[in-house]
Amino acid sequence: MLIIPIAVLLHQKAWMGAFWLIVIAGFSDALDGFLARAFNWQSRLGAILDPIADKALLIFIFLSLAHKGMIPVWLAAIVVFRDIIILAGAISYRWVFKEIEISPLFISKINTAVQILFVFTIMYHLAFTGSSYWQIPGFVVNSLQKLVALTTIMSGVAYVVIWSRNAKNRAKHLH
Numbered sequence: 464m465l466i467i468p469i470a471v472l473l474h475q476k477a478w479m480g481a482f483w484l485i486v487i488a489g490f491s492d493a494l495d496g497f498l499a500r501a502f503n504w505q506s507r508l509g510a511i512l513d514p515i516a517d518k519a520l521l522i523f524i525f526l527s528l529a530h531k532g533m534i535p536v537w538l539a540a541i542v543v544f545r546d547i548i549i550l551a552g553a554i555s556y557r558w559v560f561k562e563i564e565i566s567p568l569f570i571s572k573i574n575t576a577v578q579i580l581f582v583f584t585i586m587y588h589l590a591f592t593g594s595s596y597w598q599i600p601g602f603v604v605n606s607l608q609k610l611v612a613l614t615t616i617m618s619g620v621a622y623v624v625i626w627s628r629n630a631k632n633r634a635k636h637l638h
Contacts, residue, residue, distance in 0.1 A: 465485075466519060466523055468484055469484045469485060469488070472484060473524070473527040473531065474527070476531060478586065478592070485583070485586055489583070492513070492517060514567075521578055522543055525538070525542045528582075533589060534585060534608070535608070538608055541611075541616065542578065552623065552626050553626075556626055556629075560630070568618065568621050568625070570618045570621050571621070573614055573618075574614040574615055574617070574618040577614045581608065581610075584607055
């Protein structure tokens with residue numbers, strides 16, 4: 464629900480407001496996940512929609528920040544391309560085999576955490592630019608940027624390799 468307000472604030476370069484809405488989105492997502500597990504309020508629909516909403520928000524933030532020149536376009540392209548590849552793979556697998564069980568890989572969980580940390584760091588840096596005390600050193604931002612690229616590529620390759628292997632094995636058993 465916060466994607467549109469965050470979009471407006473990012474478009475207006477209202478970094479402080481966007482930062483706080485991203486913090487609220489992250490907190491509410493964590494709280495939602497905690498409550499769902501703690502009280503067994505999990506559902507199949509929630510298990511599908513929650514990661515889609517998380518990915519939509521992250522992709523939108525990466526694209527917006529790249530569009531505004533705050534992060535490199537190539538980095539946003541890697542993030543978006545990975546998710547397009549995974550989505551296309553999932554759709555293709557489902558189309559061919561009529562079923563799919565998606566469970567996140569460990570490298571994918573690391574990648575998501577690194578992407579969230581990177582977005583939080585960039586937004587914090589943009590929101591608190593007025594005070595040199597609050598600025599994040601460039602080497603930290605550059606290191607996180609490289610880590611996002613590395614884990615995103617590793618995660619994408621891992622999904623392609625695993626799903627290709629699974630598809631090959633299933634195809635053997637069908638014949």
